[in-house]
Amino acid sequence: MNSKLTISIAKALLLARWKQTLVAAVGVTFSITMFIALLSFMAGLNDLLDGLVLNRTAHIRLYNEIQANKNQPVNKSPLYKDNYNFIKSVKPTNARLQIYNSGAIIRTLKKDTRVLGIAPKIMTPVFFNEIAINVAAVVNGIDVKNETKLFYFNDYLIEGASDDIEKISNSIILGKGLANQLSANVGDRVQVSNTNGEIFQLKVVGLYQTGIQELDKTQSYTSIATVQKLMGVPNTYITDIQLKLKKIPEAPAIAKEFTKLFEIDAIDIQTANAQFETGSFIRTLISYAVGVVLLVVAGFGIYNILNMMIYEKMDTIAILKATGFSGKDVQTIFLLIAISIGLIGGLVGLLLGFGLSAIIDQIPFKTASLPTIKTYPISYKLMFYLIGAVFSLITTFFAGWFPARKASKVDPVVIIRGK
């Protein structure tokens, strides 16, 4: 078959009734635009919600739990080895929150290829003294560089600079709620007493807000060295090692492995945030369901428009067949028409979808929980655009293929006599 002739006929049929062609193409465009914009928006919101938890949470946290020793002497004694020993009222002793040999553990973890990053941390309860009242709170000693890289610390900082806690000695960043309680602002000094009652003066260099009131009222951040000074402990003292992994689903297995390897407690994000896991799963499920429904509805729309268009051209099919064009030629011509509409309509749809997403991205959206977010979130995933492009081509192909195949099989006289 002469492909040049087929293409020229398809082109002429497309252009001769350009209004009808335009309507069909606009149908495709509209569907794809809506698909891209809605899915990008939903994915953006989803990422935002996931980020609320994921950004702030370690995938695995290594620490020492205060608990009774599992290896009680009676169980170790060979004398009572074959007995079943009941021990009542076992109490924890020598509760040491320090991670032993933290330097070696960190060195081992740094070599582990599954680990994305490590941030050591110290936590200690303190009192903030304000004239007559004491406010109970927690001081977190953090490694600013890693904390910022792994847990987006700067995103939650509403005043001041995070570097200052390491540059300025005896400085602190207060949670917004805590600062309000103490009527403290950046530049003020606050008085802190440790668990042993010793008093320290710290300078406020920043304010911090997560949006979770409970945290903002009780948390404060400073450098690891400052906390070690507060507690009167050596500079190897660390209570937490926070890990981010390359693949989150591996967290529970790796946590178990580390528990054994380092003889330490390890908790993974899935266990620590079971309700988040469920929420995230359901949100993902909803966006997939909406995506599929959008595609199905769009698919039927495209199919209908093209079907109508081809049935309107039945006369043309009859003439072509009567003058010697075979069913296959007719089918090729109409497939070309359908796919050109899908290609052009789909392409414009992708562009408009991107445009609409960009517009949504500019709409103001202020939320207390994320001070750095100023507009509605949009996810610009290439995957959505690929799905949109492939989908518009496939639906138009079938929308052209079925009626064209049917038309190609009937005797031309059936169409002519039907007039």
Add this chain to the structure above:
Amino acid sequence: MSENILQAKNINKSFNDPIKVKVLTDINIAINKGEFVALTGKSGCGKSTLLYILSTMDTDYQGELLIDNVSMVHKRESELAKVRNEKIGFVFQFHYLLDEFTVLKNVMLPGLKLGKFSEKEVENCAIEKLKILDIDKLAMKKANQLSGGEKQRVAIARALINNPDIIMGDEPTGNLDKKNSDIVFDLFNKLSDELNQTLLIVTHDLSFADRMHRIIEMEDGKIILL
């Protein structure tokens, strides 16, 4: 006896919807090269149905059809399309031009499909055919800008483009006024006389039929006069 171009042997056809009605019974026809044949009969006698079978556009029948001594039974759809393209030129009652194209392109399409000649050659050939039919000045007009008579002449030019063995017409003047009908019939006469073109024309207008070489008359699905 001269060469057979079209031969129908024992052709039968029934419509099954809604009840079985026999429309053609034992049709036997042979048409020779150069003949100018009229197929006549009253409305509903099956003459158009027969013509569509003879033109291979209807494959739902029993019996045998030979075109240029080749059987058309058991041929595949694409092969029949090729036969229609090469050997048959068809003129419908309604002109059936493609409104999307110019007159020239309409005439050229079957030639381009045949693919034996270059586009330029087909174009020259199409202009030549339009000249024979005295409508070469309309070549660049769109098909939907023509009058009914002009359209029918374009349809005849299209039927001629591949120099077919036979031209078939299904009441080609049925939709035209007297003046245009005369023009079209004069053209058929001219083609028959000057180019020795074989023609098979369905008509119920006996005044035209009388001017042809041979009349085949049908009644109730049977041939009553050969």
